[in-house]
Amino acid sequence: MQESISVFWFRRDLRLDDNRGLWEALRSGNRVLPIFIFDTQILQELPKDDARVTFLYDRLQALRVALQEGYEGSVALYQGTPEEVFTRLLRERNVKAVYANADYEPYARQRDTQVRDQLKKAGVAFYTYKDHVVFEKSEVVKEDGAPYVVYTPYMRKWKENFRKLGELPNYDTRPYLAAVDTENYPENPDLSDLGFTRSGIQAPHFDLSAARIEGYAKTRDIPGIDGTSRLGPHLRFGTVSVRKALRAALHAKNETFWNELIWREFFTQILWHYPHTVHQAFKKQYDNVRWRNNPEEFEKWKAGQTGFALVDAGMRQLNQTGYMHNRVRMLTASFLCKHLLIDWRLGEAYFAEKLLDFELASNVGNWQWAAGSGVDAAPYFRIFNPMAQVAKFDPDESYIRQWVPEYGTDAYPLAMVDHKEARERCLETYKAALGVATGSSLQ
DNA sequence: TTTTGAGTTGTTCGA
């Protein structure tokens, strides 16, 4: 009889330290085979030089090295659908149980339900744990058990619950890592074996130093200043735990950074309770907006050729680095939806393709915020003025000059729309969709 | 159940 093993399935938790699911697997009493599945259903949707696949691949190689050097273990890398991979694993190994951290996105929920059924038929348990957030789905809710759809009361309740929690747990795996399996690993694929080429885009290192967290509140709105933590991709792939990020934030006097992490959990639970918001407006009447969706204008926006310097700077930063400063994300999103009257779903899809820190819940939530259609959204008549935003947030134009070097020369395009006209057109279009009375003729 | 106060990130207009 082959030795029985536990499987730990890495998904978006690519770290050894402070990892709940891995910690649970290692304490199961069996040897633990860590695996990762390059899910062909996901990969086939992605461009062949996708920066996130490179990031993921490199991170997995680093995990393999760390486990080899310290414990003679590794991470087994598989390619296929989860169903195919588990069929193979159950055939080849004596699997007693599969451990993973919970994933709340609609595709992941459906996938995990299927895997749970498949494993159950084979008599294998599938355990999932909360790791990605401090409070999940129904842990921060109103008195009557309904989810919050307004941020501020959610945030207050979150903090109240957090105080009751006392200490944040730290799932330290180091004492147990010797339980990792030491043989029978499949061959290590190259990136090209997976059908991908190396992206030139590098993920930035995150910075959770006290100075950075303290400075964040002051400088986070100035895109010309490198004042953000760059935590996004690391939270997305779990190369750092949210608990570690929060511990760093808790020492700071200012709660701004802390609040941003709470926004992430707010949108995570919104997506859980309202998964249809991936495709439909949270406020239904906003699906009546008659989007213009002009394809040439959409291309100009994507390329950073709108003739509005801060919008173009943001789009070019995104295209070149897989990152865009938060302040400029709001402006570019507002410009697409309101000045150009292009459906937020198209903008959301473009960000989803380009952002290294792409997180479905936050992307959809924030795009719907910009369009006015989402939870706690900007009112429809709040239309960012692209020039006023420069004066406020990039007064020395350092950010613009960094990303739009030809700004101010003949080579730079003319403004693709007149701000005042576009603004008025937007107000009319939204009013028509929302049934807002115009003029004084209301009876 | 009803009432009341409040609500991430803005802009424009007119006094």
Added chain:
DNA sequence: GTCGAACAACTCAAA
């Protein structure tokens, strides 16, 4: 140049 109100009424959360 500065400041408050309007934008348009609405929905949510909590007392």
